[in-house]
Amino acid sequence: MKRAWNFSAGPAMLPEAVLQRIASELLDTNGSGMSAMEMSHRGKEFLAIAEQAEADLRELMAIPDDYRVLFLQGGATALFATLPMNLANGSGRADYVRSGHWSDKAIREASRFCKVNVAADCEGNGFSRVPAADEYRFDPEADYVHITPNETIHGLRFPELPSVEAPLLADYSSSILSEPVNVRDYGLIYAGAQKNIGPAGLCIVIVREDQLQGAREGTPSLMDLQAQAKAGSMLNTPPTFAWYVAGLVFQWLKAEGGLTVMAERNGEKAALLYGAIDASDFYSNPVAAECRSRMNVPFFLADPALEDTFKAEAKQAGLLTLGGHRALGGLRASIYNAMPKEGVQALVDFMSDFERRYG
Ligand SMILES: Cc1ncc(COP(=O)(O)O)c(C=O)c1O
Structure with a gap:
């Protein structure tokens, strides 16, 4: 059994420790x-x-x-x-x-x-x-x-x-x-x-x-x-x-550690992902910096024709549900409390590799 990194907007990832506890009882x-x-x-x-x-x-x-x-x-x-x-x-x-x-x-x-x-x-x-x-x-x-x-x-x-x-x-x-x-x-x-x-x-x-x-x-x-x-x-x-x-x-x-710890972690995860988007012309996010969500990160490819390839290759790499909502298109990563920084790092690494190959 292998758990993937699931970036779904909802229903979304639950903490693994909680899933294990449910299974055990x-x-x-x-x-x-x-x-x-x-x-x-x-x-x-x-x-x-x-x-x-x-x-x-x-x-x-x-x-x-x-x-x-x-x-x-x-x-x-x-x-x-x-x-x-x-x-x-x-x-x-x-x-x-x-x-x-x-x-x-x-x-x-x-x-x-x-x-x-x-x-x-x-x-x-x-x-x-x-x-x-x-x-x-x-x-x-x-x-x-x-x-x-x-x-x-x-x-x-x-x-x-x-x-x-x-x-x-x-x-x-x-x-x-x-x-x-x-x-x-x-x-x-x-x-x-x-x-x-x-x-x-x-x-x-x-x-x-x-x-x-x-x-x-x-x-x-x-x-x-x-x-x-x-x-x-x-x-x-x-x-x-x-x-x-x-x-x-x-x-x-x-x-x-409660919500203060969650806020710190969520801030770090969001900074990592927005940092990767902003550092490249290949990816973009249109939201003003101070209003950017720390939970849901929509992003777009400079060439939208590559979206399907991005999603398919991401899935192969164990990064799931990165499609944008049908109302907006593009891509989206939801990074709620249960998504560890490790999962966001895996996404950022994939994005960088994808840009190197297709950019
Ligand atoms: C901000 C917000 N409000 C309302 C809803 C609708 O929720 P539900 O499907 O539980 O009715 C959603 C669902 O994604 C949401 O993100």
């Missing part, structure tokens, strides 16, 4: 005689796993006591609709920052349930930088402001948060746990699990209690955040196995 988890995926979600064995996972996440992210943590289904996409149904019930208006593909999706979905004001739009700069402070046009009546701190496809990251009056809601799907964040800056943070947390099928929501005012009439009960908070995320059967694996990832993160 697949038939008998915590002496229960059952796999975690066979446990009743209301049984004491699973409840202990669920509570430990939440406690570890709270410790890692320093989540204050007046924030609730929910473990929901439906991915981040379900939250695109859940947010306006639960939180756009004052003026019925919400500010969204359009910084790339995923915020655009969030806007399209939210527009079905509230009046969206696009407070800033990065399309004009080709999604190559986040808005400057004076480019925002917020609606003073907005019930909330929504941002996507890391755009997975465009490889764009907010180096600083916009200064806002309304509660800030953030889709952290592709950068949660990659560095410390100040949870207090947000009314709500959400993230699909399949990048930095665990398997797909789980979406984590961290929400300040004062935001749980009750969903509007007609909201499906599973999308009612207040009801989910009251039910401990168990209005129905939650994604138990994904929740268990998320808990193991949180334990791994703690053992590795």
Whole structure:
């Protein structure tokens, strides 16, 4: 058996130590005689796993006591609709920052349930930088402001948060746990699990209690955040196995030294890869240096006709899933927490060799 370096944007690599632990306790988890995926979600064995996972996440992210943590289904996409149904019930208006593909999706979905004001739009700069402070046009009546701190496809990251009056809601799907964040800056943070947390099928929501005012009439009960908070995320059967694996990832993160250590490592990995791209005319990345994602690195070949050869040869070399998203084309390397520096070094070495042969 040989593990490849997998640069998928999600579902993505998990830490090898976590996969080994899952394998070792697949038939008998915590002496229960059952796999975690066979446990009743209301049984004491699973409840202990669920509570430990939440406690570890709270410790890692320093989540204050007046924030609730929910473990929901439906991915981040379900939250695109859940947010306006639960939180756009004052003026019925919400500010969204359009910084790339995923915020655009969030806007399209939210527009079905509230009046969206696009407070800033990065399309004009080709999604190559986040808005400057004076480019925002917020609606003073907005019930909330929504941002996507890391755009997975465009490889764009907010180096600083916009200064806002309304509660800030953030889709952290592709950068949660990659560095410390100040949870207090947000009314709500959400993230699909399949990048930095665990398997797909789980979406984590961290929400300040004062935001749980009750969903509007007609909201499906599973999308009612207040009801989910009251039910401990168990209005129905939650994604138990994904929740268990998320808990193991949180334990791994703690053992590795927590989010400050992750931020250091991720900074080094990103510097290595962007350094290789910038040092050559053969590769390019269009994003302004200060806004470059440390998780998702899109890059382009000077001659796009070589892309298929690049991907095929990379695969031969054990470097997988380097194709860009179909919306953008080109190539992309996602380098989440679980990707070691060694994997990024292997990619950089391959890129240099490829340029020598085809450049
Ligand atoms: C930033 C961001 N938001 C939302 C999504 C959608 O997530 P899901 O497929 O879990 O609904 C993705 C998926 O890649 C993403 O990267």
